[in-house]
Amino acid sequence: MTVQGRYFKLYDDMSIPGRWDLRFPLFKDGGNSGSREDDDERELFDxxxxxxxxxxxxxxxxxxxxxxxxxxxxxSEAMGTPIVHQRVVSLFERLGLQKEVQFIPVEVEGQTEPWFILNALRIIRCIDDARCEEVLYWQPEDNRPDKVGQYRDVAGLRVDPTKIGDAHIFRPWGWKVVLIVSEYVKQAMEAEGLTGAKFLEV
Structure with a gap:
């Protein structure tokens, strides 16, 4: 079934008073969690x-x-990587989104409950250049031949719903730093009362 409706950037609400601030994901066995020097010695995950x-x-x-x-x-996000509680995992399973997202277990300092990295499994070429505030592309003179023709910057992101099909959670091709969800997912997350999520229509 093709879903054509409203879509939203899903991101971290940084305005919540007293909220936590998660650092880069690190391999657990690369060191210990003591001083700053110990943190630097541990191996960062790509x-x-x-x-x-x-x-x-x-x-x-x-x-x-x-x-x-x-x-x-x-x-929430750890340097741009979505981190979610078990309640988010359970909700997405009830919504039938198992084929669109992978949940990777992580350990969070001081926490005993289950936490996961949310890894969206779909990349969709759907950015509507004409409706964005501004799009910039890598040019030959930028001396990055590996990136020529790709997006260098996207301001005021807008997507073309006709190109999204039946996806409910994905990243847009060429600007994969953004995580997008359908209105269906947005409403379900809000109804569940999940903390930390903000939505911006795209």
Whole structure:
């Protein structure tokens, strides 16, 4: 079934008082979580892998630390990587979105409940250049031949719903730093009362 409706950027509400601040995902076995020097010695996980729309096989446990510590949110981001509580996982399962997203278990400092990295599995070429405030492309003179023709910047992102099909959660091709959900998902998350999520129509 093709879904054509409203779509929203899903992102982290940074305005919540006393909220936690999650740091980069790190491999758990790369060191210990003491001083800043210990943090630097641990091996950073390549977080860009979570933007590529691929199912990932993670062989080593991933751990997140907080600096500063604070109120845990059921949806938040660790340097751009979506981190969600088990309640989000359960909701997405009830919505039947198992083929659109992968939930990768992570350990969060000071937390005993289950937490996960949300890895969207669909990349869709759907940016509506004409309706965006501004789009810039990599040009030959930028000396990045690997990126020529790709988006360099997108301001005021707008998508073309006719190109999205039946997807409910995805990243737009060429500007994969953005996570987009359908109105169906937005309404379900709001009805569930999940904390930490903000939505901006695109």
């Amino acid at each position: 977080t860009w892998r979570f933007n590529e729309g691929n199912f990932l096989e993670i062989e080593r446990p991933i751990r997140l630390s907080m600096k500063p510590a604070g109120l845990a949110l059921e949806f």
